[in-house]
Amino acid sequence: MSATPITWFEFGTDRPDEAQRFYGELFGWTFEEQGASYRVTGAGGDIGIGGAIRTTSGDAPNYAVFYAEVADVAETCRRAEAAGGTVLVPPGTTPSGLTRAQLLDPTGNRVGVFAPPPAQA
Numbered sequence: 001m002s003a004t005p006i007t008w009f010e011f012g013t014d015r016p017d018e019a020q021r022f023y024g025e026l027f028g029w030t031f032e033e034q035g036a037s038y039r040v041t042g043a044g045g046d047i048g049i050g051g052a053i054r055t056t057s058g059d060a061p062n063y064a065v066f067y068a069e070v071a072d073v074a075e076t077c078r079r080a081e082a083a084g085g086t087v088l089v090p091p092g093t094t095p096s097g098l099t100r101a102q103l104l105d106p107t108g109n110r111v112g113v114f115a116p117p118p119a120q121a
Contacts, residue, residue, distance in 0.1 A: 008067035008114065009043075009051035014058035023053075065102060067112035073099045076113045080105075 014018045020039060023029045031039040037055040056062070070076045073091045081087060081104045088110065089102035097117025104110055 004068045004070060006066045007049050007069045008112070009049060010063075010065050010067065010112070011051070011055045012055055012056045012060075012063045012065075014056050014062065016053050016055045019053050021075050063110060065110045065112045067100070067114050070113045070115055071099050072115055073115050077103065 011019055011023075016037075016039060020031050023041070024031070027043070029043055031041045031043045031053065034040050034052075039053045039055075041051055042054075043049060043051050053092040077091060078086045084106040087101060088104050089100075091099055091101045093099045098114055100112060100114040102110055104111045
């Protein structure tokens with residue numbers, strides 16, 4: 001089995017302006033609005049990973065999650081459960097065709113997995 005890269009991160013917060021200011025001042029990151037609740041950054045440029053701030057309603061705790069790119073999200077969820085993890089957010093597909101899910105490892109850490117949209121022929 002080859003190594004699975006972490007290629008995306010997401011901060012969920014009910015105070016997105018404050019989070020954007022903090023990471024902008026701390027790391028020099030800039031953000032672009034993509035919809036009402038998502039702000040995307042290239043973060044590390046050519047050598048780093050990309051990510052976003054997701055606006056939450058404040059009903060759940062704020063979070064930070066890293067996403068690993070996988071070939072098959074549903075199969076990865078099955079393997080996670082077999083290894084003692086929990087599927088927190090079941091596989092779902094965005095309008096752009098990206099499939100993603102969120103898992104909880106046996107020690108209580110959240111991790112996301114995603115598969116990019118299928119290539120158009």
